Structure formats: structure tokens, C-alpha cells
Amino acid sequence: MSRDIYVVAEQRDGEIAKVSFELIGEATKLAADLEQKVVGVLMGDQIKDKAQSLIEAGADSVVYVEDKMLAEYVTEPYAKALTAIIKECDPEILLFGATSIGRDLAPRVASRVHTGLTADCTKLDIDVWKANEEDPGQKLLFMTRPAFGGNIMATILCKHYRPQMATVRPGVMKRIPVDHSRTGEVKEIKVEFKPEDMNVVIREIVKEEHKKVDITEAKCLISGGRGIGSPEFYGTLQEVADIIGGEISSSRANVDAGWIARDRQVGQTGKTVRPELYMACGISGAIQHVAGMEGSEYIIAINKNDTAAIFDVADLGIVGDVRVIMPKLVDALKKYKVANA
Amino acid sequence: MKIVVCIKQVPDTNEVKLDPVTNTLIRDGVPSIINHDDKSGIEAALVLKERFGGTVTVVCMGPPQADLALREALAMGCDDAYLISAREFGGSDTWATAAIISAALKKIGYDLIITGRQAIDGDTAQVGPQIAETLGIPQVSYAEEIYDIEDGNKVIVKRQYEDRYHIIEVKMPCLLTALTELADPRYMHAGGIIDAYEKEIPVIGYEDLKDDLVLEHIGLKGSPTNVFKSFTKQAKGTGELHKELSPDEAVELIIKKMEDRHII
Numbered sequence: 106m107s108r109d110i111y112v113v114a115e116q117r118d119g120e121i122a123k124v125s126f127e128l129i130g131e132a133t134k135l136a137a138d139l140e141q142k143v144v145g146v147l148m149g150d151q152i153k154d155k156a157q158s159l160i161e162a163g164a165d166s167v168v169y170v171e172d173k174m175l176a177e178y179v180t181e182p183y184a185k186a187l188t189a190i191i192k193e194c195d196p197e198i199l200l201f202g203a204t205s206i207g208r209d210l211a212p213r214v215a216s217r218v219h220t221g222l223t224a225d226c227t228k229l230d231i232d233v234w235k236a237n238e239e240d241p242g243q244k245l246l247f248m249t250r251p252a253f254g255g256n257i258m259a260t261i262l263c264k265h266y267r268p269q270m271a272t273v274r275p276g277v278m279k280r281i282p283v284d285h286s287r288t289g290e291v292k293e294i295k296v297e298f299k300p301e302d303m304n305v306v307i308r309e310i311v312k313e314e315h316k317k318v319d320i321t322e323a324k325c326l327i328s329g330g331r332g333i334g335s336p337e338f339y340g341t342l343q344e345v346a347d348i349i350g351g352e353i354s355s356s357r358a359n360v361d362a363g364w365i366a367r368d369r370q371v372g373q374t375g376k377t378v379r380p381e382l383y384m385a386c387g388i389s390g391a392i393q394h395v396a397g398m399e400g401s402e403y404i405i406a407i408n409k410n411d412t413a414a415i416f417d418v419a420d421l422g423i424v425g426d427v428r429v430i431m432p433k434l435v436d437a438l439k440k441y442k443v444a445n446a
Numbered sequence: 447m448k449i450v451v452c453i454k455q456v457p458d459t460n461e462v463k464l465d466p467v468t469n470t471l472i473r474d475g476v477p478s479i480i481n482h483d484d485k486s487g488i489e490a491a492l493v494l495k496e497r498f499g500g501t502v503t504v505v506c507m508g509p510p511q512a513d514l515a516l517r518e519a520l521a522m523g524c525d526d527a528y529l530i531s532a533r534e535f536g537g538s539d540t541w542a543t544a545a546i547i548s549a550a551l552k553k554i555g556y557d558l559i560i561t562g563r564q565a566i567d568g569d570t571a572q573v574g575p576q577i578a579e580t581l582g583i584p585q586v587s588y589a590e591e592i593y594d595i596e597d598g599n600k601v602i603v604k605r606q607y608e609d610r611y612h613i614i615e616v617k618m619p620c621l622l623t624a625l626t627e628l629a630d631p632r633y634m635h636a637g638g639i640i641d642a643y644e645k646e647i648p649v650i651g652y653e654d655l656k657d658d659l660v661l662e663h664i665g666l667k668g669s670p671t672n673v674f675k676s677f678t679k680q681a682k683g684t685g686e687l688h689k690e691l692s693p694d695e696a697v698e699l700i701i702k703k704m705e706d707r708h709i710i
Contacts, residue, residue, distance in 0.1 A: 221670030420685035
């Protein structure tokens, strides 16, 4: 009988990805609805000391596979390890972060074990599928996600296959507070790796030199679209960000034009962000962009065009010229800081 | 070297129509394009052919109108094309789609398969890896650059991660999923367009593949996942909109809101 909610804890160089803790947080809610448990899944080289951090984040127990072949992510060794875990543990539900690792590993494994996988879920619920004739009352995972470029939302079910698999983007779910007093079982799953499991050769690993900014961590985002007029104007946005304690970000258009790095891109093909404050400066509000920021707690939009779609999601909309307003905002904020020091 | 590029014809995501009964997309009558990532895949394949020789075959699974996407690919310079289409395939999720396309690829033959990373309608990025699994070949996804092909069968490719990249050597047969950045698609040329319309595009249907497929595992009924419901997003309630403020008034208002919300 399939049981429990498993969360694949993604790690790079032994550091567990933030999204994994977010998913464990979400899993605790789902587990409560299902009256089952949350199990963290760890795969890597010499990784078992990290198990405790998963338990403190909400996992009831952890299963892990350790091997030198898992030191750096390569599809086949990880797929083999995860498949072994699935066969041994028979999870009811299996969650992954929708990262460049999760979106490579999850489909491979879903195909291997012949089950359903739903990508980029923005909402997960446990509920009863009311039209179920074989097993009325059976609780399923209802997986909701944007589709067609974010134009519509779809709720997906995986009725007859297990585990029910889903990927979720970083920044969508919330982690729960760490509890250092939590304990739980940590169990090793032994997997026998063969040399041919490493079916590619990593010739080189190149880590990005400039520490990529993680805009999903920023408390405030000052975001620039086409309306800022020039790449240099990000300097002005950065001044605002520096004063209020935030970061700058961008719509896709400016990233494609080379005005700013891709790690700043917000949107359907960029990052999903939920800051306390999102300032959309000269951003029209295309659906693909809005999909990445509409969860922000407070949205201020400035745009010359009073019919811009961004005003449909903004809490505060100002029709005006960002190139005039933002420098004035910098001055006003500086004065404010001095006056309130 | 036989390169096969898998493409998808996708609706222009500005216009969406859903069948209310099956909750799947009505494809007829909606303006369509070749998915962006896939088009970059076609370009990458054509460049490899120019550098190393071989052929480029393009395949597409879809309704009859997907023929147009294949003709566009032919006009860009692909050598031949196949349409994978049948009533039995309709409504397939990614698992089922990968099973069907894999069965067709087995018949067509391949050394290197290139798919796009993700389509702008389904947005899953799942079919490429699932084809690779079904065929039992290595995959390298998020391929940002193809550096070389060594010894006629080793692909040297840049695999992108958020914080790093790998330079990977992978032996054919193998599958790559292309990022839009992989290549800048060329335009069709006039001669290519004429040739494209004279070429025959064979249709691969259920009868052609049934030995490799389990009917109960494909199509709307057989797919492991299905759409329970689709809905348009609820518009977030519109907040306040100010059209007549001077820049100074605007700045004052912004600072007030920041204060109210304890941003400053």
C-alpha cells in the first residue's frame, strides 16, 4: 500500500537547496490531511549528516543513498538511486523542486517507474475525487499549475499510478519554522552502482564566478521593464533597492536584450518571486511576467500607459514616467532616511 | 550521422480555447507556431550537419495541421519529416506522448535526438527526458551550447545549471534538450519553401506503431495524469490607480505606502 509524502532534498556540494525545505514545509500540511508522514530523501556522497536538517525542517524521517557516484549531479546514477528508493519505500506522493536538476530527474524517473508527473505546481491539495467509482473516499493529490504560457490554470490528477509525482518551483511554498528538538529515523537504502551507470563523462565543472543573486530571497524587488529606457537606468533602480534593503530584477525583454543578467529575470521562464514589495517600473504586465510575481505581498506599478495590464495586479498603480519618478524617489528616500535616523 | 529533431506545434498563447468536455486544447483554428526551444533545436541540428555531415530528420506529434510546422522545418533545411498523428494518440499526457514518439523514433532510426527543453503550452519540460528513458539512452538537458562531435559519435555539450555548468561528453545514441539560447534559428529560404511543399510528409499512425505500444497506456484514457479541471485565474482585485499625480505627488504617495507597510 503506497504511503507517505516523500520530498527529494536537492543538494549541491552538500548544501541543501532552499526549495527542499519549502517543500518539506508544504508536505507537513499535506501529510496532516492524509494522516501520513513526511519523509526526506537524500542522495549524494557522504550526505547522511544533512538528514538532521531535514528533520528539523519538518520531516518525520529520512531515507538516503550515499555513493561517490552521486557527488555531482548526473542523470543516470541519481535516477537509479531514486528508483531504488521508490521500489523499496512505495511512496504515495513524491515532490521535487522544479530546478534544473529536478526537471531533469523527475521526468526520467516518472517514466522509468511508469507514473504521472505534474510540473511547476503552484498549489497542492489533498481532496477526494468525487467521481471515483472504484474507491469513493480515496484521497488524492490535486495538483494545480499554470498552463498555456500562464493563460489558464489546470488542476491535474494522477488517479491510478503511484507515486503521485509533482515538481514545485522555488519560492512558491513556505518552509515552516525550524525545530531543533525534532528527531526521526534516518535509514540508508543500499544501491549497487556499476561503472556503466556513469554513462556520460563530466569533463569540467565550472562554477559561476560572480555569485549569482537569488532574487527569490529578496525582501523587496525593484523591477525594470522596457519602460526604463536604457540599461544604465538599472543604476537608479539599484539605488532605491539599496536604500530600502532589496534587489533589482527584470522582465524578460530586458534580459533578452542583454541589459541585465538572466538570474534577475522574473516570470514564467524566469523566477517566481513573492517579496514583501514588488515595484514594477515600466513593465507592461504580460501574462508570462505576472505569473512570476503576482504572489508578491504588495505591488506598486509605474507605467506611462494607463491601460497597461500590470495595473490589473498592482495594489498601487501610478500612471507616470518612471524615468522622472524614480530619481525623485531616490532623493526623497535619502531625505527620509536622514530625517528618521 | 542521423540527427532527429522533435518539434511541437504550439498555439499562439495569446488565444486559448478549451474543449469543456475533455478539458484539452482545441487545436483547430488557433494560430500556430513552432515552439521556440524546438526551433533552436532545428538550427543546432542544421549547424551540426553543416560541420560534420549527415542528415536532419524532423518529427512532430500532433493533429493534421502540424504538417505546417514540419513544412517550415523542411524549408529551413531539414532533409525529411514525419508527422505522428492518430485518433488514439489524442489527449496524451507526457508519459504517453513520450511512449508514442519513442516508438516512432525506433522505426525512423537515430544517432542524436534533439528536443526543445519545454513547450510554451504544456510548459512541463518532461517529454524530452521521458523519450530518452523510454529509448534507454543518455540525456543531457538544458543544453546551452554544443561544442563538438569527436570521433564521429561523442557529443561535447555545455549543460547549464543555475549556479554552474558542466561540460559533458556523451556518446551517441543520446538525446539533448535545447534551450532557446542553443542557436539562433535561420529564416526559411525561398527555394526551401518551394521544396518543402513538394516533399511528401509520411504520417505515422497507430497501426504503424501498435507493436510497440500498449493501447491502454496512451491517449486521453490511458495517460497516468489527466486534467481534472481548467479555469481562468481570478484577477487579483485591482488596487488603487492614480492617473493624475505629478511626479512629486507620486513619490510622496509611494513613500507613504512604504511606511505603512514597514518597508522603511
